[in-house]
Amino acid sequence: MSNDSNNKSSSGFNRRDFLKFGALGGLIAGTGGLVTSCADGSAAGRNGQNYSGKAKYIIFLVSDGMSHGTLQMADLMSRRMHGRPSKWISLYEEGKVTRGLMDMTTGNSNVPDSAAAASSWGCGQRIYNGNVNMAEDGTEFEPILPIFKSAGRKTGLVTTTKVTHATPAGFSANVPRRGMEDEIAQQYYEREFDIVLGGGNIHFSPDRREDGRDMYAAFADKGYKVARTKGELGSANGFERTLGVFTDHHLPYSLDHANTPDLAENVPTLAEMSKYAIDNLYASGDGFIMQIEGGRVDHAAHTMDGTGLVYDQLAFDEAIKVAFDFYEEHPDETLVIITTDHGNANPALNAAGSRYDDSVPNFDKLQSFTYTNNWIMSELNDSSSISDIRSRIGTATGIEVERAHAQMLYDALRGNFRAAYQMKERPANVLGDIMSNHTSIAFTGSVHTADYVELAVAGPGSSSIGAFTRNTDLFDLMLEAAGVEAPAYTG
Ligand SMILES: [Zn+2]
Incomplete structure (x- = not known):
């Protein structure tokens, strides 16, 4: 295809040589600028900032399928309901992040799916939609979580979808089709990620998996704490490897969650899971990389559900606050990336009635x-x-x-x-x-869009982000900021 899939394996390209010969600056030059390699092997951003190896902690937050209108409506709702901006927009207002647009084109489409989109960050390759860190010819690209694990860092996946869903898998797994979620659960077990929190019992329970394997027992045998409810998860008490699976499929939409007593009692919120994961991994002392996903923003857009959309974006916003609070305690050592993998359905607050000024009173109805x-x-x-x-x-x-x-x-x-x-x-x-x-x-429809997406970054390397970033650049940024070596791909 003509989308510059950049399959370095099939072209015999070697990433290590690439870095060694300092070609990175050249590659990036036309796409917004990320880093340039220096003769001494350290890296400096476009403004001369030297951040190589400084990020001991990386938190990558994804609101799945968040169009610009979603970001705006969550901010408006926060102002109307709480009298303050959303956390995300407050970071813009206060100048606490570097902000740009990002091109999420995948190997075969300008309209990404979540698997190829997350893989572009997870392995630095533009692969085909539906694949997870794997080229069409079966070539596997080592994802960012295993790379960091090999470098001695702790690893975490937190989401409101099934934890085996496309976005967390894009940071951590290798499968030819995103639907192979039993296999993805198996890979989480084999690769021993430290914190895995979300939904998806159907891919862990022996009664539901095709191979009848009891993944809970398997994780427990490796010494993991296994939590099936919010009470069992509790709060972090030092470092403890944890598998938390709270629902059969995805976690509930935030508004339904809040108003359904059984769910409110037994299922943690995204912010609660995020807090648990950050506190837990921080306690290890080893540094960490973690993906946090508000996964149901996408599902609400797919179903043209404005209520689900706004409340789930607000729940994601609370997770941003948790992550940013941590960042502000460790600003020199924490890289925070906040973004989305693609637009979806382009929802927006419209002047839908006969008068433009009816829009906000209409929007306010969501509060009840x-x-x-x-x-x-x-x-x-x-x-x-x-x-x-x-x-x-x-x-x-x-x-x-x-x-x-x-x-x-x-x-x-x-x-x-x-x-x-x-x-x-x-x-x-x-x-x-x-x-x-x-x-x-x-809404314009109920499917993904090709929009350039919002990107906000704070911490070591953040000021190297330009106004327009290529999705795969974030893979390089994370490695460079953490001082973790890239895998060599030899075709
Ligand atoms: Zn979607």
Whole structure:
């Protein structure tokens, strides 16, 4: 393909030689500028900053599928609800991060999937969508977590999706297809990452895995603490390798989580898991690299669920605060990267009514909603009546939708609804469009987009980030900032 997949293995390219001969500055020159190699082997950013080897701690935060409108709406919600900006935007306001755009193009598409997107950071290669740190010809690229583990650093994966899902896997696993999640769980076990927290019981339980293997027992045999509830996880008490798997599939959307007592009691929030992981790994004294993902922002966008989207982005924002609090205690030794892997559905607060100034009052209604669109949809099906539909929406939002709108969803649930843009015929998307009339949050569709994404970086190496960064540059930045040697790829 013409997207400069940069498969260094098949071209016989050797990364170590590449670094040795100082070509990195040349490669980067046309793509925004990252580092230039110095004669003495140290690295200096474009502003002469010497940061090589200074990052003892790396925290890489990903809000999966976060379009710009999502970032803006979470900030607006924070200001309306709490009277303060979101943490992410406050970092901009206070000038605490270097900010730019990033091109997330993968080996075969300008529209990335999460597996190839995370792999671009995880192994520094633009591979094909759907693959995890592996080229089409089967060549494996060593991901960043095993590389750091070999260098004596501790490693962590924290997410609100199944922990075996594409984004955490992109930092840590090698499989030809992202759906091979039983295998990814097996690789976590074999590679012995120190902290693994999220959902995905179906890939760990002997009753659910295809091979019948009890991954919990396997991890426990290696000395891991195994937690299945928030209570079992507790808070960090020194360094202790930990596997925490809290739900069968993904963790619940944040708003549903907060308003469902059983979930609120037993499932930790992203911020709570992040705090546990940071405190725990810090206690080792060895330094660490950690990925933290707000994974369901993407799922809310896929289902045109404005409520799920805004609340999950706010939950991610709380995790940013946890990470940044740690950074501010160790600013000279901590590299924090905050970004997203691609846009999704381009949600935004629209001037949807007859008056532009109706938008914010409409948006404010989200503050009284108790459940997401996904919660509404979870009990609707092709036998739901129009009154079932109206009542379910009313329970979640307090909004009485027009009968004609409920009829559209009724038809969509039976496969009988036509929209000019076919993407908007799916029942969840019909509900999403209906809700746009009430909240002013509207979507262009319900799939990933090719947008250049937001990138915010603090700590050693951050000022080398230019206004426009290539996704694979972050792999080099992490290695360089930590002083960890890159693997050599020989074709
Ligand atoms: Zn997605």
